Amino acid sequence: MNVRAATDANSVPLLRRTLVQTPAPALHAAPHHRVFEALGAHLDTRDGKAGTAFCVWAPNARQVDVVGDFNGWSGQPMHSHNDGSGRWSAFIPGAAEGNCYKYRITPQQGMAFEKADPVAFAAELPPRTASRIASLEYRWNDGDWMAARARRQAMDQPMSVYEVHLGSWQRAEDGSFLDYREIGHRLAAHCEAMGFTHVELMPVAEHPFYGSWGYQITGYFAPSSRYGSPQDLMCLVDTLHQRGFGVLLDWVPSHFPSDAHSLGAFDGTHLYEHADPRLGFHPQWNSLIFNYGRYEVRDFLIANALFWLQYYHFDGLRVDAVASMLYLDFAREDGQWLPNEHGGNENLPAVAFMRELNTAVYRAFPDIHMIAEESSSWANVSRPIEMGGLGFGMKWNMGWMNDTLRYVERPHFYREYHQDELKFSFWYAFNENFMLPLSHDEVVYGKGSLFEKQPGDDWQRAAGLRNLFGFMWGHPGKKMLFMGGEFGQVQEWHHERTLDWHLWAQPQHAGIARWVADLNRAYRGLPALHRHDFDAKGFSWASLEHEQRTVLAFWRHAGHADGNVLVLCNFTAAPIEGLRIGVKGEGHWREVLNSDASVYGGSGMGNLGNVWAEPQPCGGCSHRLTVTLPPLAVVFLSDRPIPASH
Structure with a gap:
């Protein structure tokens, strides 16, 4: 360094x-x-x-x-x-x-x-x-949020993130872009109704090609003029803060386009990028790669991160494509890359850059989040630098995302043979500080929407989507959902059109939205669902009387004073009645959430809101619960109610 x-x-x-x-x-x-x-x-x-x-x-x-x-x-x-x-x-x-x-x-x-x-x-x-030429003057009104940010963004607090692409979330009636200010007011109202805690904006720095979604940046310090001025973007963040929502920015230090007016060959030499294309050209994205071994380039990028946090009050950065920075052979064939000084494929200057970046950012803003989108098995991404880590605060759990989506796309009758795809993520759930992402990348380029990924007829697809979200919100880790998923967008996302908001008029899709809102309410209100997202003491498997290969049953714990939540997931289209689960003692368990409730568009099967522990041994425990688990449903049982304020 x-x-x-x-x-x-x-x-x-x-x-x-x-x-x-x-x-x-x-x-x-x-x-x-x-x-x-x-x-x-x-x-x-x-x-x-x-x-x-x-x-x-x-x-x-x-x-x-x-x-x-x-x-x-x-x-x-x-x-x-x-x-x-x-x-x-x-x-x-x-x-x-x-x-x-x-x-x-x-x-x-x-x-x-x-x-x-x-x-x-x-x-x-x-x-x-x-x-x-632009001024950065703006009169902020988010003092209450900024004063409380450290507490509200602590690792033991709930974090449910709504990912948004500004140009296609909503538009004006004539099809033109909304400006940052109008988007801010609409987003605040929507997130308030849906119960999210944060908004994540896909890249807003200036980019010449709209179809790049902001990932091919030419103006690293300039918010895109498509949606207004710097002050308009500040107003968007300010509005969300005043309404109690954090705002994260998708940030791209991994590559940049070769447009003639941008950073490439800036002074006639390879100033920001490597001269050798085996180091300086990204074949997957047809873009240039920053030379992290040059201190001026590192200073430029670290300054850019600090700039957005300082002048725009963003509450964290989601750092794009970290794996492409870590590995010299990322998306390259043999002969297309150069090994490091030790003969390996690790990009050592990039590793040093990320450690310097996180050190500088957390020193200046200890109450924000640095979140790595890192898709490999690189160890200790979200661990302190002094422990050999990269120093990020969190890491996207891409393994959970890939395994879970592969599983839920399977026909219901095949799922019993693939339960390990769901269970595997629990074995490493606490190796990093994980965020569970269902991002824009999973609903584009022919992958289909989350709704379309579900097998079966439309009723089963809606139930399957509620099932997926219930499993996700019960699983350890912070949550992130791309726009449209919250109401079961049917078409896959495209940046040239807005979401299908008319679907809210259909009970099936309105029910999905209500389910997500209630999941967020429970996630925020029940400490067991968020306090130990990054700590193994907050999780344990539940003991079933008989193994069910399409059922997952697990506990989330907050400690004796703040209770426990039992999460029961049925991944088949057949109901399961008389499911017996061992518990340690007598007590009354509330059915605080049931994705099959009629208000969500389900069949209305359930446990009438309550289950009592019986003094019958089960799974090594002294008492048992006997539960009805509806088809393609997730049921949350809690030993205490969700506080009314949530």
């Missing part, structure tokens, strides 16, 4: 002006992790003249000029700092907020070309590619 001495604030002339201009609290991070305070375009006044100070990193350029609205795109020379930093700067009077600009870069050899500002705070509406 490259550690350099802190730079004196006087050596960064834009630092003080930026902090005064922006009403965000002081950022406790090293100067080299705050490059956005010096680089980019900052509104300023010098010698009584209002204008903009520009600064860009282009160490190998022969000359750099600023071109824009304010000078007829004719160009104004920038001055090299000549201090080894590779920075060029210029102050241009009259360059004002909203003006468009680019940098015209003359390389050491060849013709000049134009690039967008890598640290621009705003960008033109695509397909135009210029940067825009």
Whole structure:
């Protein structure tokens, strides 16, 4: 890890002006992790003249000029700092907020070309590619949320995340995009009705190709202008915070597109990416890979993470495609990659980058979440760096997702032969701090929606989807569900159309939505379902009198004072009556949730709301419960009610 001495604030002339201009609290991070305070375009006044100070990193350029609205795109020379930093700067009077600009870069050899500002705070509406001068001033009203964030985001608290793609969640009546502000108000109302605790936004940084869903970024510090201004995005986050919801951002430090105006060959050399395509080109995504071995690149990315957390008050980052960063041979054939210095396939500079990233972020914002989308078996992703880990707070449980979806797509009569697919995740459930994801990636490109994945007729599909969600909310780990799943979207997702909101008028789909809302209510209200999501003491298998190969029965525990929940899952279309489960003593168990209840669109079979323990030995226990388990249903039994406030 490259550690350099802190730079004196006087050596960064834009630092003080930026902090005064922006009403965000002081950022406790090293100067080299705050490059956005010096680089980019900052509104300023010098010698009584209002204008903009520009600064860009282009160490190998022969000359750099600023071109824009304010000078007829004719160009104004920038001055090299000549201090080894590779920075060029210029102050241009009259360059004002909203003006468009680019940098015209003359390389050491060849013709000049134009690039967008890598640290621009705003960008033109695509397909135009210029940067825009923008202010980051905004008056926040989320003080209550920010003050309580550490408590509300503690690892023992419930976390149920609603993943959203802004361009296709909802649109205006004429089919145009809603702006960030309107989306914020609508999202807050929807999440309040559905009981989610967090919203996760798919990437919002500027991207020229809408069909990339935001994963091919060209403006790392600029929110997409498709939905409004920086202040409009701040308002979205502010609105959700005021209504009590956390907001996570999907963040992409793994690759970037090769568009002519973006980071590739920025100053005529391979500045941000590797020169060798075996290291610097991603064959799966046809994009360029950051050179994590270069400290300026690491500083750029770490500064970008801190920027979104600081100026937009995001409550965490979901870090995209971590496995592609960890492995040099990711999505490559033999001969298409270079081994590391030890002959292995681990990307050692990327490992060092992630550790430096998580250290810097958690030092500055100890109350946020860093969540890795990591699909391999790399150990200790969510463990502290001093224990040999990567330092993330959580990791997506892709194994659970793949095994569970493979199982639920099977015909009901085959499932008894594949129960291990469901049970396997419990054996490693506490090796990492896991989040259970049913994300956008599972409902695109011919995979079908979660509703379509279920076998059988429409009634069985709806019951099967409720069954899947019940199993997921009972399973240890935080939860994440992609938009549309909460009401049984039938068509698979496509970014060019909105969700099928008209399905809410159908009782079957309204019932699925009510089930998800009640699952969230129980998850938040019953400590047994969330307190020990990352601790084995919060889970144990239930003892059945007779094994049922299509039934899973397990306990979630919160400790003696806060009770227990028994989760019973029937994965076949036949009801099971007289299911006997061993319990340790006498007592009254409430049927707090039953996915087959008629209000959810089920058949109405159940246990009349209550089950009493009988003094009959069962499964090594002194007492037993005798339960009716409806078809394709999940039943939650609790030794205490769900608090009314939840």
